[in-house]
Amino acid sequence: MKKGKGMRFVGDSRINADKTSQVPKDYSEYPGRTEAFWPNFLLKEWLVGSVFLVGFLCATIASPAPLQGLADPSDAGYIPLPDWYFLFLYQLLKYPFASGDFIILGMIVLPGLAFGALFLAPFLDNGPGRRPPQRPIAVGMMLLALISAIWLTYEAAGPVDFKQIAEDNPPVLQADIEIDTEHPGYEAYESSCLSCHGDSLDGGAAGPSLIGIEHTEEEIADIAVNGTGDMPPGMFEGSDEELADLADFILTVNEEAE
Known part of the structure; x- marks a missing residue:
């Protein structure tokens, strides 16, 4: 078909000219169901976040964090514990391979490898699939980290025999020393x-x-x-x-x- 000055248009009957499934429709075509991200949607998100933040601050003021007793070096039965989200690291440092002479391994090397592996997981398994069976490396690393954290936290938060610990670690009392006040020095x-x-x-x-x-x-x-x-x-x-x-x-x- 010729039109204009030597310009040719070629048509393919296999392609529907009205097919626009790959082109997202403008939000204005859905009145009442969507809105512009800026400023309407983002402003609502900020308002909701502000409400939760104010509520959280009020809760912390009304019920402050509980504090324990004053430190007593003579009390060998007292076992200080970190906050719950650090209990798994606390439990890790109890094992022989991560404490004592190997304390650097437990404090820096093992946690560094664990968090580094989670950071690299998306790059190690970058397949197009999104289902768990299609991403075995990333899913396996995440499950291993999750199971390890839950197990170590459970072990650290388990019942503690404070009486036995006090018996095994009696307070070290300094012996009475008699000072010779007649000494020349x-x-x-x-x-x-x-x-x-x-x-x-x-x-x-x-x-x-x-x-x-x-x-x-x-x-x-x-x-x-x-x-x-x-x-x-x-x-x-x-x-x-x-x-x-x-x-x-x-x-x-x-x-x-x-």
């Missing part, structure tokens, strides 16, 4: 160290305990003069003889504590 300790390390060398608010230290007499004297860590230099002011007596006094107390 006690006076130097009293004037320079007692305010921070306590009258029994067991530490205080400003300084650690001096019981159980593994230092020589020379190292103790050097620390007393030059400081270490949070301890500033110049805390001891006295003669070399008094410094030697101080170091000997601290070593003597540690020998008696053993």
Whole structure:
């Protein structure tokens, strides 16, 4: 068929000219059933989200998170637990292969591999099918992660025999140490160290305990003069003889504590 100046139109009877099933219809053809995404639909989503957010905030104010008792280092029967969504990691660190000398494996390597595998799942199984049998890798990895998390959480949240744990882990009580106030170095300790390390060398608010230290007499004297860590230099002011007596006094107390 010719039309115009040499222009040809070719028709194919196998294609219906009115067939537009692959072309989405404009939302205006469905009055009352749809609307523009911006701003109508998005504004409604924001309003619904705001209502839920305000309700959640009111619930947290009305019923704050429960707090447990103050920390008591002498209570060996108390077992602190993380929030429920971290219980599976807490349980993982109980196993020998993920604790002790292998703590880095349990803290970083295994969780990193698990979350990394879930992140890579869409790229490892990128077939066109959407049914679970058509995506065995992604579905298998997701089921393995889900079953592992549920099982570890169940094991961590199971009943705990606190009485048996307390019996197996009795509180370590520090032995009574008799301080020899007649020692030549006690006076130097009293004037320079007692305010921070306590009258029994067991530490205080400003300084650690001096019981159980593994230092020589020379190292103790050097620390007393030059400081270490949070301890500033110049805390001891006295003669070399008094410094030697101080170091000997601290070593003597540690020998008696053993």
